[in-house]
Amino acid sequence: MNGLRIPFNKPFIAPLELESFMKAVASDHISGAGKCTDRVEDLICSTTGARRTLLTTSCTHALELSALLCNLAPDDEVIVPSYTFVSTASAFALFGAKPVFVDSRQDTLNIDASLIEAAITPRTRAICVVHYGGVACEMEQILAIARAHNLIVIEDNAHGLCAKYSGKNLGTFGSLATQSFHETKNITCGEGGALLINDESLIERAEILRDKGTNRSNFLRGQVDKYTWVDIGSSWVMSDLLAAILWGQLQRADEINARRIDIWNCYDIELREWADRHGVMRPFVPEGCEHVGHVYHLRFREAEQRKRFIAHMKEKEISCVFHYQPLHASPVGQRFGGFIGQCPVAEHAGDCLVRLPLYNTLTESDQTRVIEATTNCTP
Numbered sequence: 001m002n003g004l005r006i007p008f009n010k011p012f013i014a015p016l017e018l019e020s021f022m023k024a025v026a027s028d029h030i031s032g033a034g035k036c037t038d039r040v041e042d043l044i045c046s047t048t049g050a051r052r053t054l055l056t057t058s059c060t061h062a063l064e065l066s067a068l069l070c071n072l073a074p075d076d077e078v079i080v081p082s083y084t085f086v087s088t089a090s091a092f093a094l095f096g097a098k099p100v101f102v103d104s105r106q107d108t109l110n111i112d113a114s115l116i117e118a119a120i121t122p123r124t125r126a127i128c129v130v131h132y133g134g135v136a137c138e139m140e141q142i143l144a145i146a147r148a149h150n151l152i153v154i155e156d157n158a159h160g161l162c163a164k165y166s167g168k169n170l171g172t173f174g175s176l177a178t179q180s181f182h183e184t185k186n187i188t189c190g191e192g193g194a195l196l197i198n199d200e201s202l203i204e205r206a207e208i209l210r211d212k213g214t215n216r217s218n219f220l221r222g223q224v225d226k227y228t229w230v231d232i233g234s235s236w237v238m239s240d241l242l243a244a245i246l247w248g249q250l251q252r253a254d255e256i257n258a259r260r261i262d263i264w265n266c267y268d269i270e271l272r273e274w275a276d277r278h279g280v281m282r283p284f285v286p287e288g289c290e291h292v293g294h295v296y297h298l299r300f301r302e303a304e305q306r307k308r309f310i311a312h313m314k315e316k317e318i319s320c321v322f323h324y325q326p327l328h329a330s331p332v333g334q335r336f337g338g339f340i341g342q343c344p345v346a347e348h349a350g351d352c353l354v355r356l357p358l359y360n361t362l363t364e365s366d367q368t369r370v371i372e373a374t375t376n377c378t379p
């Protein structure tokens with residue numbers, strides 16, 4: 001990624017994915033909506049329990065599709081965490097809605113459910129939560145708030161395919177949920193995403209919006225004899241070639257996630273004493289949450305300490321990177337967003353959080369080097 005001996009992330013495409021890719025090439029169907037796409041969509045539904053899955057060109061596009069499905073009017077408001085990737089908010093701003101930023105919980109960095117009610121106004125239409133690192137938000141509480149105020153819940157589950165909350169898969173709590181298959185994610189095809197639809201009434205329109213506003217899905221199923229322009233929409237269909245790679249990755253999902261969890265647990269055990277000694281915060285996984293080892297992060301007390309840590313690790317040829325910059329403080333967030341009060345947790349994480357290398361082919365000896373380099377650092 002940046003030339004250091006131990007990168008932060010390293011995608012791994014196994015022979016199974018390559019075989020699946022070559023079969024897709026040989027099938028002469030390399031655009032979207034082919035057999036590979038159908039198989040992957042069905043597999044994601046049967047694995048997670050989602051009613052319908054639509055593969056998309058990215059998680060960002062799945063979020064945009066969600067925004068369109070919410071039928072937002074200009075100045076409608078969507079509650080989002082400040083500590084998240086740009087797309088969680090920009091997808092709604094793109095269609096004229098105002099993202100309203102809420103701070104995160106100190107322990108999980110997920111949206112602080114206790115702050116949501118205060119952010120609701122008569123213009124609020126939806127809450128888009130992010131399961132940071134695949135660790136679930138407090139979905140019971142969030143769904144109860146949404147029910148009380150008649151709001152749509154969208155889960156930005158970019159990090160957490162196969163992760164669970166109270167035994168139920170993330171991505172199946174909201175009316176809609178989005179996944180990312182970007183190269184940094186546990187399961188990847190380079191660039192890609194998915195929309196999981198749990199509210200049956202949204203399925204038909206979602207198929208139309210994803211496919212340029214046409215009823216081509218109905219045509220492909222033989223339900224109409226020609227397809228035409230029936231709504232607005234865009235070109236968010238994933239190529240079958242990428243779906244073929246995803247098929248291979250998903251066959252190995254348990255193995256991929258188990259290896260990542262081993263690495264994550266090893267960091268957590270080996271760094272505990274050092275972190276406690278230096279007042280460095282480690283990730284927290286509440287009871288009832290089963291994560292998939294997506295992110296291992298440390299939070300220093302001060303920004304200077306993080307800077308020194310990253311430089312120290314770089315000297316040892318190890319790449320450690322920070323994550324989000326709080327959106328309420330970004331130039332566009334300030335222009336288009338609404339936020340209530342301050343977001344001190346998001347600001348602190350923006351300044352002080354660092355992620356350690358975590359990828360499937362990280363060897364034991366390289367992980368030991370990362371741990372030794374970390375514990376040799378006095379932040």
Ligand SMILES: Cc1ncc(COP(=O)(O)O)c(C=O)c1O
Nearest residue numbers: 058059060085087158180181182
């Ligand atoms: C929480 C979250 N949402 C959305 C995205 C966007 O994903 P994609 O690159 O697939 O559009 C990311 C990217 O990392 C993310 O972290």
